[in-house]
Amino acid sequence: MKRDSLRLRLGLAAAALIAIALALAGIGLTVILDRVLDARTADGLDRVAKLIAGQVAIGRDGALTLPQEPPDPRFSTPYGGLYWQIEGGGHALRSRSLWDRGLGTVPDIAVEPAVGDLDGPDGGRLIAVTRRVTIPGNGGRTALAVTVAEDRRDLAQSRATFLRLLVPSLVALFAALTLAMALFVRRALAPFRILRADLAAVHSGARPRLPEKFPEEVRPLVADLNRLLDAQERDLERARRQAADMAHGLKTPLAVLDALARRTDMSDPTLSQDIAEQARAMARQVERTLARARAASGGLRRRACSATPVAERIVGALKRLPDGEALRWEIALPETLAFPGDEDDLTEILGNLLDNARKWAHRRIRVSGGPEGEGGRLTVEDDGPGMSAAAIAGIARGRRWDETRPGTGFGIAIARDLAEAAGAGLRLDRSELGGLRVTLHWPAGSDAIAG
Template sequence: MSRHSLRLRLGLAAAALIALALLLAGIGLTVILDRVLDTRTADGLDRTAKLIAGRVSLAPDGSPTLSREPPDPRFATPYGGLYWQVEAGSHVLRSRSLWDKSLKLGSLDLSRADAAGTVDTTGPDGGRLIAVVQPLTIGPSGGETELRVIVAEDRRNLAASRTTFLRLLVPALVALFVVLTLAMALFVRRALAPFRVLQADLLAVHAGTRTRLPEHFPDEVRPLVADLNRLLDAQERALIRARDAAADMAHGLKTPLAVLDALARRTEPADPTLSAEIAEQARAMGGQVERALARARIAASGDLRRRSCRVAPVAERLVATMRRLPEGGSLDWVVSVPETLAYPGEEGELMEVLGNLLDNARKWAHRRVRITGAAEPGRQTLALDDDGPGMSTAAIAGIGRGQRWDETRPGTGFGIAIARDVAEAAGAQLVFGRSELGGLRAELTWPGG
C-alpha cells in the first residue's frame, strides 16, 4: 500500500487516536482505582478506629488500656502493615505491629472538626501509610480526657492491588486496541467502497463498455460523479466537432489537389519534367493532409471513453477487400486470429491501422500474406508477415519521421506512418522487422489479455 494511500492515512490516524484514547482511559481508570482504594481503605480503617475507641478505657494513672485488641493478625505481627495507636496526653498505647516505634502525625488540634480524617504518615519501617484519626473523649463530666485513636495501613498493600489491576488492565486495553483498530480498518474500507466502485465504472468508461457514470452513489460522492459526467459529455461534443471539422477539411482540400493533378496532366506534353514534379508534390501534399487528418481524428478520439473491438471480424473483412484489389487476388491470404483478441480502440481505428498495413503488404508481397494473433497474460499481439523484399533499417527509421519511402509503388507512401500514429494513440506499439517469410513483419502489441 502506497504511503500516499488515503486508506493508509485514515487507518494510521484512527489507530493513533484509538491508542491515545485507550491510554487516557487507562490513566483515568488507574486514578479512579487509586481513589476507590483510598476510600475503601479509609472506610475500613475508620470502622476499626471506632471499634478500638469503643474498647478504650483509662487506667488509674491516666494511661489508656484496651479491653480486647482487634482480631486481625497483622496487628500482632511486627511491621505487619496494619497498625493502631491510642494517645492520651503523654501516654501511648500501640499495637505489637509497631514494635518499639510510634506513629508520628504531627500536632493536630483535636478541638477542630477536621481533626478526624485521613492523613498520610511514615510507618515504622519507613514505608508510607494511610492513617485515619478518630478523636475520643472519655471520663466523667468535668474531668474528661481527650484521646485520639489512630489506625494506619501500609500503602504497599494498596500498591500490590494496583499492580494486579494494571496486569489485568494493560492486556485488556491492548486487546481492545487490536479489536477497535480492525473494526476501524473495516469501517474505513467500507467508507471508501464508493470510490472503488467509481474506479471500476471509470475503467468501464475507458474500455468503452459504458458511456456515462451511474448516479447510485452517496450524496458526498455524487457531485464528483456529476462533474465527471459533464466532462464526458463535453468531450463527446468536442469529439463530434473535431471529426466534423476533419471531414470538412478533407472535403475542402480534395478540389485544390484535383486541380493540381489536372494541371500536371495538362502540362505533361509541353514540359514532362514540370508535370511530373507538380504531380509528385500534389501526391505528397495529399499524403501529408491524410496523415494530418488522421492525427486530428486520433486526438479527437483520445478521450476517457476508449472503445474496444474484436480483431478477427475486422481482419476478415479487410482481407476480403484486399482480394478484390489489383495484385490482391493472386496472393495467398492466411488469417489466424483468436476470436477473443480485442483491440483497445474503435473499429474504425483498427481498420485504418490494419488496412494500411495490409495494403502495403498487397503491394510488395510476392505470393503470401499472413495475419496471426495471440492473447497472452498481460499482453496481446497482432502480427502481419509477407514474403516481399522487406524494408531496410533506414527505411523503418524513416517511418517515424513521416518520410515517403515506397517511391516505386502507387500511393502516397504515408500509410504505414499513419498506421503507427493511430496505433500509438490507442496505447499500442507498432514495430517492424524481418519476417520469417522473407519480407516485412509488422507486429502490433498492446496491454491486456
C-alpha cells in the same frame, strides 16, 4: 496500498486518534482506581479505628489498655504492613507490628476522620486514618487520637494487577476499534470505488454516461463528469467535421494540381514531376490528418471491438486484388481478443499494415495475436525483404520507407498514429518468415471486452 491513498490516510488518522483516546482512557482509569483504592482502604481503616476506640480503656495510673486487639495477624507481625496506635493523656499504645517505632498522626483537619499519608516504620509510605475521640476515665474525660495505617506497597500490588489486566484489554480494544474503523472507512469510500468502476465502463465503451444513483455528497461530482463527457463528445464530433471539411476543401485543389502536372508533362517533364510530387505529399498529409481526427474516439469514452472479424474482413478484401490472390493468408486470432478502440480505428490500422505486407510479401502473410501480460497484441508478418534499422527509425519519424511503391511505409506511420491515439503501441522488427513483423500491443489499462 499507496502512500497518497485517502483510505490509508483516514485509516492512519483514525488509528492514531483511537490510540490517543485509549491511552487517555487508561490513564484516567488508573487515576480512578487509585482514588477508589484509597477510599476503600481508608474506609476499612476507619472501621478498625472505631473498633479500637470502642475498646480502649484508661487505667488508674492513666495508662492506656486495649483488652482485645484487632484479629488481623499483620498487626502482630513486626513491620507486617498494618499498624495501629493510640495516643492521649501523655500515654501511647501501639500494635506489635510497629515494634519500637512511633506512627504519628494525620494532621487535624476539619473532616472526621482525617485521612493522609505517614512515614512507615520501615521507611515505606502508609495510608493512615486518625479518628479523635474522648473517653471517660479516672474521674474525667481524656482526648485520644486513634490512628490505623496500611502500607501502600500492598495497594501498589493491587494496582499492578489491575494494569496487567488493563493493558492487554486496551490493546485488544484498540485492535477491534481499528478494524471497525477500517471497515467504516471502506464502507464510506465505497461510492468512490463504484464511481471508479463506472468510469472504467465509460472508458471501455460499455456505457455512454455515468449513472446518477450515488449518495448526495458524490452526486454533484457525477453530474459534472457527465457534463464534461457530453461537452467532450460534442467537441470531438465538431473536430471530426472540421477535419472532414478541410480534407474535402483540399481535394479539389489537389486534383487541379494533379491535372496541371499531367498537362505540363510533355512541355516540361521536370516541372510536371515536381508538381505531382508536391501534390502527393499534400495528399499524404491530408490523409494522415484525417486518420488522426478519426482516431480521436473520445478520451474517456473508450470503445472496444473484436479483432478477429475485422482482420477476416480486410484479408477477404485484399485477397480479391490481383496480387493478393497468389499469396497465402493466415489468420490465427482468438475470438476473445479485443482492441481498445472502435472498429474504424482497427480497420484503418490493419488495412494499412496488411496492405503494406501485401506489397512486399513473396508468398505468405500471417496475422496472429493473443494476450500479452495483462494486455493484448496483434501481429502482422510477411516473408518479404524486411526493413533495416535505419528504415524503421525513419518510419518512427513519419517518413516513407520506399518511394518506388505508392504509399509504402507511410501507411505504417499512419497506423502508428492511430495506435497511439487508442492507447496502444507499434513495434517493428524482423519476422521469422524473413520479412517485416509489425506488432500492435496495448497494456491492460487500454484493454477492454468487446461488446
